[in-house]
Amino acid sequence: MVKIGILGVGTVGASVANILEENADIIEARAGKKIVVKSGVVKNLSKERGVSIKLSEDPLDVVNDPEIDIVVELMGGIEEPYALVKKALENGKAVVTANKALLAYHRYELQEIAGDLPLMYEASTAGGIPIIGALRNGLSANHINSIQGIMNGTCNYMLTKMINEGAQYDEILKEAQELGYAEADPTFDVGGFDASHKLLILASIAYGIDAKPEDILIEGIENITQADVAFAKDFGYAIKLLGIAKKVGEAVELRVHATMIPEESMIAKVDGVMNAVTVVGDRVGETLYYGPGAGGDATASAVIADIVDIVRGNQGPMLGYKKGLESGLRLLPKEEICSHYYLRMSVDDKKGVLATVTQLFSELDISIEGMMQNPDNDHDERVELLFITHECQEKMIQEAMQALEKLDVINGKVAMIRIEK
Amino acid sequence: MVKIGILGVGTVGASVANILEENADIIEARAGKKIVVKSGVVKNLSKERGVSIKLSEDPLDVVNDPEIDIVVELMGGIEEPYALVKKALENGKAVVTANKALLAYHRYELQEIAGDLPLMYEASTAGGIPIIGALRNGLSANHINSIQGIMNGTCNYMLTKMINEGAQYDEILKEAQELGYAEADPTFDVGGFDASHKLLILASIAYGIDAKPEDILIEGIENITQADVAFAKDFGYAIKLLGIAKKVGEAVELRVHATMIPEESMIAKVDGVMNAVTVVGDRVGETLYYGPGAGGDATASAVIADIVDIVRGNQGPMLGYKKGLESGLRLLPKEEICSHYYLRMSVDDKKGVLATVTQLFSELDISIEGMMQNPDNDHDERVELLFITHECQEKMIQEAMQALEKLDVINGKVAMIRIEK
Numbered sequence: 029m030v031k032i033g034i035l036g037v038g039t040v041g042a043s044v045a046n047i048l049e050e051n052a053d054i055i056e057a058r059a060g061k062k063i064v065v066k067s068g069v070v071k072n073l074s075k076e077r078g079v080s081i082k083l084s085e086d087p088l089d090v091v092n093d094p095e096i097d098i099v100v101e102l103m104g105g106i107e108e109p110y111a112l113v114k115k116a117l118e119n120g121k122a123v124v125t126a127n128k129a130l131l132a133y134h135r136y137e138l139q140e141i142a143g144d145l146p147l148m149y150e151a152s153t154a155g156g157i158p159i160i161g162a163l164r165n166g167l168s169a170n171h172i173n174s175i176q177g178i179m180n181g182t183c184n185y186m187l188t189k190m191i192n193e194g195a196q197y198d199e200i201l202k203e204a205q206e207l208g209y210a211e212a213d214p215t216f217d218v219g220g221f222d223a224s225h226k227l228l229i230l231a232s233i234a235y236g237i238d239a240k241p242e243d244i245l246i247e248g249i250e251n252i253t254q255a256d257v258a259f260a261k262d263f264g265y266a267i268k269l270l271g272i273a274k275k276v277g278e279a280v281e282l283r284v285h286a287t288m289i290p291e292e293s294m295i296a297k298v299d300g301v302m303n304a305v306t307v308v309g310d311r312v313g314e315t316l317y318y319g320p321g322a323g324g325d326a327t328a329s330a331v332i333a334d335i336v337d338i339v340r341g342n343q344g345p346m347l348g349y350k351k352g353l354e355s356g357l358r359l360l361p362k363e364e365i366c367s368h369y370y371l372r373m374s375v376d377d378k379k380g381v382l383a384t385v386t387q388l389f390s391e392l393d394i395s396i397e398g399m400m401q402n403p404d405n406d407h408d409e410r411v412e413l414l415f416i417t418h419e420c421q422e423k424m425i426q427e428a429m430q431a432l433e434k435l436d437v438i439n440g441k442v443a444m445i446r447i448e449k
Numbered sequence: 450m451v452k453i454g455i456l457g458v459g460t461v462g463a464s465v466a467n468i469l470e471e472n473a474d475i476i477e478a479r480a481g482k483k484i485v486v487k488s489g490v491v492k493n494l495s496k497e498r499g500v501s502i503k504l505s506e507d508p509l510d511v512v513n514d515p516e517i518d519i520v521v522e523l524m525g526g527i528e529e530p531y532a533l534v535k536k537a538l539e540n541g542k543a544v545v546t547a548n549k550a551l552l553a554y555h556r557y558e559l560q561e562i563a564g565d566l567p568l569m570y571e572a573s574t575a576g577g578i579p580i581i582g583a584l585r586n587g588l589s590a591n592h593i594n595s596i597q598g599i600m601n602g603t604c605n606y607m608l609t610k611m612i613n614e615g616a617q618y619d620e621i622l623k624e625a626q627e628l629g630y631a632e633a634d635p636t637f638d639v640g641g642f643d644a645s646h647k648l649l650i651l652a653s654i655a656y657g658i659d660a661k662p663e664d665i666l667i668e669g670i671e672n673i674t675q676a677d678v679a680f681a682k683d684f685g686y687a688i689k690l691l692g693i694a695k696k697v698g699e700a701v702e703l704r705v706h707a708t709m710i711p712e713e714s715m716i717a718k719v720d721g722v723m724n725a726v727t728v729v730g731d732r733v734g735e736t737l738y739y740g741p742g743a744g745g746d747a748t749a750s751a752v753i754a755d756i757v758d759i760v761r762g763n764q765g766p767m768l769g770y771k772k773g774l775e776s777g778l779r780l781l782p783k784e785e786i787c788s789h790y791y792l793r794m795s796v797d798d799k800k801g802v803l804a805t806v807t808q809l810f811s812e813l814d815i816s817i818e819g820m821m822q823n824p825d826n827d828h829d830e831r832v833e834l835l836f837i838t839h840e841c842q843e844k845m846i847q848e849a850m851q852a853l854e855k856l857d858v859i860n861g862k863v864a865m866i867r868i869e870k
Contacts, residue, residue: 158586169753320735329590329733333586342764
């Protein structure tokens with residue numbers, strides 16, 4: 029019999045306990061042993077959790093319990109769970125965590141501390157989709173060319189509504205909050221930070237690259253408007269918040285931002301709260317993994333898969349390698365990222381403005397692939413100019429945007445969305 | 450250092466040897482050990498293979514070589530590889546196979562023979578997609594509600610062309626043969642037999658169900674016409690050759706056939722030679738896995754993933770469990786399968802025919818959900834009747850089709866396609 033202790037018995041923790049009980053027959057058949065939850069830890073014992081396991085308020089009751097074989101960390105936060113996971117490993121316990129923030133900041137230290145002890149984290153990225161297993165085990169023959177992931181259900185829900193139903197950003201955010209898909213302070217989701225944690229985890233497995241959220245380009249979906257959506261549709265693109273990791277020569281790009289992608293690509297077809305990750309390997313080509321990115325039972329499904337793997341005796345180092353992987357690779361500085369760009373700006377509707385703008389692009393060596401002019405519905409005397417550029421460097425676009433915003437004929441901010449072809 | 454012997458150095462075998470050499474850096478980092486191919490076996494030594502490994506014509510040179518740790522079986526066929534894999538296991542070697550036919554007939558004996566030795570087969574099903582790992586490991590917390598797979602690239606290529614370009618079956622088969630996507634005798638692919646082998650493998654992992662191809666319903670795409678495609682489009686369906694496994698009470702349905710599926714479902718969007726498998730678990734909900742189902746490098750990617758897993762020390766029983774899994778489940782007899790059906794028939798264009806046909810449905814308790822009447826372009830004096838039924842049993846539809854074909858007013862065969870809603 030294998031005994032589990034759960035740190036953090038919230039929605040996911042309760043699902044883990046309940047599924048281990050309700051699906052015990054099939055889980056035991058697959059794991060080869062009976063798996064039971066011995067105890068759990070919560071912040072507040074007086075709250076009803078809907079589980080029949082023994083609860084305490086002291087994490088050390090689990091972490092130091094000699095009877096517990098596997099500690100499941102579902103408490104959230106960074107430094108507190110880091111200390112507890114470390115302690116559990118030092119006590120010789122295997123650990124399963126769903127904590128993406130913990131891994132975004134401490135995955136390399138944890139791999140070091142874990143050594144030969146299993147430390148698994150399938151549930152940390154894209155919820156119920158077994159993407160960690162696919163990338164770590166299923167694609168191990170490949171140098172990874174690129175990863176593109178829809179890894180935040182809140183953003184994908186909102187963008188889907190904006191694209192399919194013409195909803196405005198503010199109204200759809202409010203709806204998402206009412207449905208419980210978005211937090212009262214939605215920044216962590218709509219600002220791209222949640223997706224960045226998951227991207228960093230995948231990038232470690234694929235490239236062995238060490239980076240923290242503050243090292244990489246992270247933008248959210250807050251500035252997307254119906255004008256952008258309409259333009260994207262006209263040009264055959266969907267808009268998705270993507271986490272992108274890409275090998276470019278001896279460097280790796282890591283970035284999270286709203287992205288225009290061809291609407292016929294598989295990942296563009298992923299709607300609503302669903303997640304999906306596309307991985308292109310140098311030998312296998314493109315593979316895609318789709319499923320629910322959140323929810324108690326879906327996330328618990330991934331947590332339990334890790335538990336079963338540990339009980340079966342499977343191992344392999346946490347990030348998929350012990351020594352450096354593609355160790356020559358460096359993180360590409362944000363400014364050196366190359367992309368196609370979409371730019372939208374509101375300009376005074378008078379002679380010579382387009383010439384002024386295109387002259388500025390020309391001086392910065394930014395080549396324009398396409399251009400459209402729309403009425404500015406809010407201002408009679410203005411028009412909106414929309415551009416798609418050929419590939420150019422991030423720093424040139426940033427420079428162009430700053431220069432454009434200084435021009436008298438340009439009103440307000442220049443909106444920008446990167447394009448993946 | 451781990452030494453590999455390859456039985457069958459054709460396209461996939463050559464890819465395995467070449468990738469192990471060309472991606473040796475990253476594969477060694479991931480596996481933790483150097484992996485080298487010691488030797489390979491071919492039927493005909495005089496043919497150029499494009500590999501630098503030592504070749505022989507006698508499989509026993511590999512299977513009995515005490516230096517070889519892992520035997521990779523890529524020779525095809527059933528009884529010959531069965532004897533060789535058995536021998537390799539008896540010699541204490543781990544085995545990796547891509548041979549779906551071998552597994553469709555001998556997977557349970559092989560699991561028994563393998564015991565604690567690894568016998569892995571990621572490449573047997575859906576090529577480069579790591580679906581075996583996903584189902585065996587990633588979804589182990591779940592009772593599996595259903596599996597639906599596009600697992601034959603030839604059929605999907607042909608159906609995609611018929612749907613998107615209005616191509617006729619015969620012309621597109623010829624084109625697929627010229628492109629090398631279809632064999633000179635295409636029956637194994639277009640008849641659904643290839644997909645059935647893969648379905649049986651997945652169904653064993655999901656349900657522990659034991660069945661052979663001859664036990665289950667297998668139909669191909671040979672009778673699909675442009676009339677069916679046009680009807681499907683009008684009603685919002687795509688047509689795909691699906692392998693379907695579904696839990697219905699205490700039984701499991703297993704079937705392969707052309708299927709109308711809602712065109713907005715993710716799997717309906719899988720075009721061309723690509724494969725995809727949707728798995729619905731009772732806890733995780735729907736997950737989907739997409740990628741290349743064939744090709745030397747893509748298939749070799751899966752073979753090498755298994756090799757790396759073995760070298761890492763991962764194991765777990767071949768089919769994912771040692772004792773019976775959901776052992777109460779029985780195979781649902783074909784006749785008891787329930788589905789919605791689409792029926793198309795060419796009838797004489799005269800009064801009372803529709804009444805005759807609907808009367809017959811009524812007598813068999815088949816309830817009609819929708820009906821259309823089209824001109825029969827080949828015969829002025831006939832029309833085509835197209836029906837969609839409510840859910841009914843397979844045996845009633847078969848009876849109805851036989852009875853309809855006996856009617857004087859019905860010309861030729863009644864075409865039928867099952868519908869998954």
